[in-house]
Amino acid sequence: GQQVMQIPQYQHVQEGEDFTTYCNSSTTLSNIQWYKQRPGGHPVFLIQLVKSGEVKKQKRLTFQFGEAKKNSSLHITATQTTDVGTYFCYNNDMRFGAGTRLTVKP
Amino acid sequence: DTEVTQTPKHLVMGMTNKKSLKCEQHMGHRAMYWYKQKAKKPPELMFVYSYEKLSINESVPSRFSPECPNSSLLNLHLHALQPEDSALYLCASSHLQGGIGNQPQHFGDGTRLSIL
Numbered sequence: 001g002q003q004v005m006q007i008p009q010y011q012h013v014q015e016g017e018d019f020t021t022y023c024n025s026s027t028t029l030s031n032i033q034w035y036k037q038r039p040g041g042h043p044v045f046l047i048q049l050v051k052s053g054e055v056k057k058q059k060r061l062t063f064q065f066g067e068a069k070k071n072s073s074l075h076i077t078a079t080q081t082t083d084v085g086t087y088f089c090y091n092n093d094m095r096f097g098a099g100t101r102l103t104v105k106p
Numbered sequence: 107d108t109e110v111t112q113t114p115k116h117l118v119m120g121m122t123n124k125k126s127l128k129c130e131q132h133m134g135h136r137a138m139y140w141y142k143q144k145a146k147k148p149p150e151l152m153f154v155y156s157y158e159k160l161s162i163n164e165s166v167p168s169r170f171s172p173e174c175p176n177s178s179l180l181n182l183h184l185h186a187l188q189p190e191d192s193a194l195y196l197c198a199s200s201h202l203q204g205g206i207g208n209q210p211q212h213f214g215d216g217t218r219l220s221i222l
Binding site: 033041044045048097 | 150208209210211212213214
């Protein structure tokens with residue numbers, strides 16, 4: 001199956017700082033999804049990207065899909081304590097990335 | 107509130123016991139999934155049902171036996187599990203447009219399983 005590498009594994013930020021997680025594939029993806037899992041919770045769907053070069057925004061969250069459809073990123077502007085959790089990318093091969101665990105210091 | 111309901115929330119069982127995990131959704135989704143998640147790891151796909159038929163089995167040991175009695179229900183029957191099977195078991199469902207795995211998945215809260 002397609003291998004998707006996700007980095008970083010952990011990110012600790014001060015509240016108000018920005019945060020970015022990246023997913024990279026060695027092969028072209030037909031689409032990519034992003035999920036958030038709060039501590040003790042279950043994955044919750046955030047967004048799906050399908051088109052080359054696509055950029056989508058949800059309030060402070062910006063999602064990008066690379067031109068070659070091999071990489072994607074999730075950027076959070078001015079993090080808040082409610083952003084705490086693990087962010088996973090998910091490819092159409094039904095595999096989650098390793099996840100990036102975000103902690104936010106108030 | 108989650109739209110995918112899983113029971114029980116917690117389960118402790120011995121290695122010789124037989125138990126079942128249950129999952130229910132009423133969103134009209136025709137794809138249903140079982141995932142296993144170990145602590146600090148991503149969910150790993152176990153099984154996928156589409157239109158109530160088993161479509162994907164990710165080489166899961168036979169001590170895990172899935173069942174899809176109808177379009178709303180998904181079960182996972184457990185027998186002779188090992189301590190390393192202790193994990194969070196997540197059920198998810200989705201529409202099927204574009205094929206399995208190509209639509210947003212809705213997850214239940216999971217069953218936290220401990221094998222003694």
